[in-house]
Amino acid sequence: MSDNAAPCEDFLRELVAIPSVTGSEGLIKDYLVNKFNSLGFDTRVQHVDGDRYNVIGTLGEGPIRLMLCTHEDVIPSLDESKWTTHPFQPSEREGRIYGRGATDAKGSLAAMMEAMARLKGKLLNGSVAIAAVVEEETGRSIGARRLLTEYRPEMAIIGEPTGLRAAVAHKGALRPAITVHGMAAHASHPGRGVNAISAMGKLLVTLNSYAYRVSKNKDPLLGRSSSEATMIRGGERINVIPEQCTVCIDRRLVSNETIDEAYHDLQMVVRRFSRKYRARAEIELLSSYPPSSTPLSEPIVKMASSVLSGMGLNPEPNGFPAGCDMWAFRARDIPTVILGPGSIQQAHVIDEYIEIAELRKAVDVYERLLQKASQ
Ligand SMILES: [Zn+2]
Structure with a gap:
């Protein structure tokens, strides 16, 4: 742990250091379970296949008002020799954290973890949840589909690098x-x-x-x-x-x-x-x-826009150019928005990084969304 670092920065470093390349998500399960437990979440693992598990943390009782969901897996490092520093040894330079998954999507996961932790002990109407799921990167959404066989949140946020815009559709x-x-x-x-x-x-x-x-x-x-x-x-x-x-x-x-x-x-x-x-x-x-979208009239879209505008960020919903797990949620008719820190230009590249300032801002965005949803 470094001095003056927000918890999300330490979480992100710890997450990046685990090479949970698609297929090897088993490597990250124990870390997530221990961390979710130590942050006070009611923690559950859900078996997907082999040694791969979704890890779900909840706070509060009753129906899940809002679920924050993102993926455990990352793509491989590609040509390791081209990286300035080792892809699975996170490093900090110029206000950025570098490493595979920093943006896609462990930055989202780290920010979601800190945001959930801030809600611990607060009185909630219903419950809120964080879910880390396996295998998004192949487009098969195996983890998200398994998750939704047992969970039915009223609304969901998918953590992907949208530059903190609310994306309501993907191809x-x-x-x-x-x-x-x-x-x-x-x-x-x-x-x-x-x-x-x-x-x-x-x-x-x-x-x-x-x-x-x-x-x-x-x-x-x-x-x-x-x-x-x-x-x-x-x-x-x-x-x-x-x-x-x-x-x-x-x-x-x-x-x-x-x-x-x-x-x-x-x-x-x-x-x-x-x-x-x-x-x-x-x-x-x-x-x-399939492509999917959430109607602009849905409360989750309005909530996301109002939180973003309240923080001086761009509140205008847009589309997400890449694939993600949203379609699995929309297939079950769960209103969903894609929203996370980092730029899609930084996904799947050599020297992947995330801006620490944006990572911290994401914690505030998620915290406000969780608060609004559980008022
Ligand atoms: Zn992703």
Whole structure:
């Protein structure tokens, strides 16, 4: 612990020092349980799978008026040698704390912990809760979905780096792989085979037109839909006509789109391509999560705006460009806002950091929200 540091700063350093990369969330369970207990929360673990647990702390009795929720997992350090200091040894420079997860989303978690601790001993109407859940980073929201099989808060805040803006919507994602099949042959006799890479060239042109078409779909908070080829693989040897070629697509959805409709549309694109070029192609859905939003008329949105404006921060709700666990809450009809310290530009980068001043401000924001919700 350092002198004059707010508790959230110490929590954040301790959290960053635990390399809870997706899949290894088991490493962080004991720390959270001990900390939540020592802060006086009524603490519970909820088994998810293997050695992975959600950790939930509550204060007060009765219905949960507001739940603060964020994720335990972080993405890997990427190229460790490029970091100025070790990604899992937090360091402080120029009023910032550096380390993997500082912004996404252990800064939110640390601030939520201090905010909850400040409410300890206060008289609450109902209860309030903090939940740290596993596996957000893959987009599968496994922890959040498990959490909501047993908890039903009246309102929720998702801790993600929004720069302390209240985000009321996020995009969805649809990630298929499309494989084009050809026929292998010796490269000296190309006519005896069917070149899957050449066929893929035509498919990529088709997919570019598709991307242009979907980009016309626009949402006031989330901007445009998109479709991008993000990975490609094809061919086995330099002197063999390739038998197959696979491309992976990252398709982002805005509020008025559904996974089913978007996937059906893309399936039709692939089918038409197959017919036109007589190339056998198949599409397989690898992962998806829906876009979601909370109506501006919901009390949680008004509450967040009024707290932010009371602190001199921007009260205007906006959209969150990345994925997060909000959709799991909205699927259960729980009014939810995404709100946390740090910039999304700092998520998933080398030398990830959070501004300490913003981290501290987040504690006040969360504390006021908890107070208002439990009055
Ligand atoms: Zn995150």
